[in-house]
Amino acid sequence: xxxxxxGKNRSLGIDIGTTGIKIVELKKENNVPVLLNYALSYxxxxxxxxxxxxxxxxxxxxxxQGVLKKAEFGxxxxxxxxxxxxxxxxxxxxxxMPSSEIEKAIRFEAAKYIPSPIDEVNLGWEVIGSxxxxxxxxxxxxxxGQKMQIMVVTVPNSAVERLSSAMAISRISVTAMEVExxxxxxxxxxxxxxxxxxxxxxAKATDFTIVSDGIVRVTRSIDVGGAEISRxxxxxxxxxxxxxxxxxxxxxxxxxxxxDQLSSLVGPVIGMILDEVKRLREIYHKKNPLKKxxxxxxxxxTSKLATLTDYFSKQLSSECQRGNSLARIGVKKEYQxxxxxxxxxxxxxxxLALRGLEISSK
Numbered sequence: 001x002x003x004x005x006x007g008k009n010r011s012l013g014i015d016i017g018t019t020g021i022k023i024v025e026l027k028k029e030n031n032v033p034v035l036l037n038y039a040l041s042y043x044x045x046x047x048x049x050x051x052x053x054x055x056x057x058x059x060x061x062x063x064x065q066g067v068l069k070k071a072e073f074g075x076x077x078x079x080x081x082x083x084x085x086x087x088x089x090x091x092x093x094x095x096x097m098p099s100s101e102i103e104k105a106i107r108f109e110a111a112k113y114i115p116s117p118i119d120e121v122n123l124g125w126e127v128i129g130s131x132x133x134x135x136x137x138x139x140x141x142x143x144x145g146q147k148m149q150i151m152v153v154t155v156p157n158s159a160v161e162r163l164s165s166a167m168a169i170s171r172i173s174v175t176a177m178e179v180e181x182x183x184x185x186x187x188x189x190x191x192x193x194x195x196x197x198x199x200x201x202x203a204k205a206t207d208f209t210i211v212s213d214g215i216v217r218v219t220r221s222i223d224v225g226g227a228e229i230s231r232x233x234x235x236x237x238x239x240x241x242x243x244x245x246x247x248x249x250x251x252x253x254x255x256x257x258x259x260d261q262l263s264s265l266v267g268p269v270i271g272m273i274l275d276e277v278k279r280l281r282e283i284y285h286k287k288n289p290l291k292k293x294x295x296x297x298x299x300x301x302t303s304k305l306a307t308l309t310d311y312f313s314k315q316l317s318s319e320c321q322r323g324n325s326l327a328r329i330g331v332k333k334e335y336q337x338x339x340x341x342x343x344x345x346x347x348x349x350x351x352l353a354l355r356g357l358e359i360s361s362k
Contacts, residue, residue, distance in 0.1 A: 010036065011359075011360060013348070013352030017203065021039075022039070022041075025075065039073075060162075076171055080172075080352070081352050084207045085223075087155050090110060090152045092149075110154065113152075128150065185214075187351035188347065196210070199303075202301070202302070203225050203226050222272065226302035229269050233266060274316075295318070297323040299322065299325065309321055325350055
């Protein structure tokens with residue numbers, strides 16, 4: 001029996017980001033997911049983001065191999081995250097039809113939205129709801145019928161192949177691959193009722209996910225993140241990026257003070273994220289007037305920026321908070337202080353590991 005088939009009640013969540021690798025190992029104890037181990041590596045430069053937004057061949061596998069060796073995880077079974085910028089998430093409406101015909105209809109409709117040929121993508125879909133069409137009162141009557149609401153996720157085959165190759169180098173037994181947005185939702189929201197927007201500020205990109213009653217409704221990604229904030233500080237203060245990054249992570253910056261020098265330097269970058277939040281909120285509320293977004297939840301390494309959630313709360317006149325990535329897992333008391341410090345950076349990895357435990361329990 002090979003070692004990577006062991007640890008059936010354990011799972012790794014492997015998040016390969018644009019500037020680092022994050023891995024979390026969870027184990028089910030008395031039906032509760034418990035954190036056993038984690039690893040973060042930021043010494044590798046750019047892992048995924050090349051000019052074509054594709055993984056750099058060979059590099060990721062070698063770095064992952066080194067991280068796994070040092071961390072000494074108890075299993076090599078894991079769920080791998082697919083970066084949001086590599087995935088296209090679309091929402092379709094189709095008339096109710098026999099299950100045997102659904103996939104053919106989805107592939108036909110999805111081809112209208114996908115920029116590349118349908119045979120060059122990995123396609124997944126899920127029926128997320130249905131509704132009954134009704135005649136418009138006082139207007140032209142329409143045929144009443146049941147409509148299915150379907151979420152379609154497509155990822156280029158080349159991206160899946162590169163991720164698979166990186167895992168094979170490290171002898172990881174991949175139980176599933178999942179787009180990061182869904183892992184983030186599982187970690188921060190689970191099955192909680194309500195409508196929320198998650199803002200995941202990574203190093204080079206920010207992902208926005210609107211989720212209502214546990215179902216993803218809107219996703220968006222922009223090429224702005226923590227690295228842009230560091231660059232703005234470095235340029236404005238005439239210092240190197242390492243020092244700028246330390247300032248960013250300190251409590252020196254007060255985004256609520258418009259006269260604060262540091263705040264004014266990063267203002268344009270924060271403003272791009274704020275503008276996108278406002279735009280997506282407006283679009284969603286127009287389409288769903290009865291389901292207002294109740295809360296903005298921030299995560300990712302840059303969510304630890306001092307006064308960030310207070311600033312957004314003031315600008316949006318809405319409740320904003322940093323997500324609690326540890327809410328759905330157990331952490332031993334002696335490790336809580338250390339883990340809480342890095343928890344926002346582990347959100348995606350925790351969500352992926354939770355998916356792995358779900359798969360192993362079936």
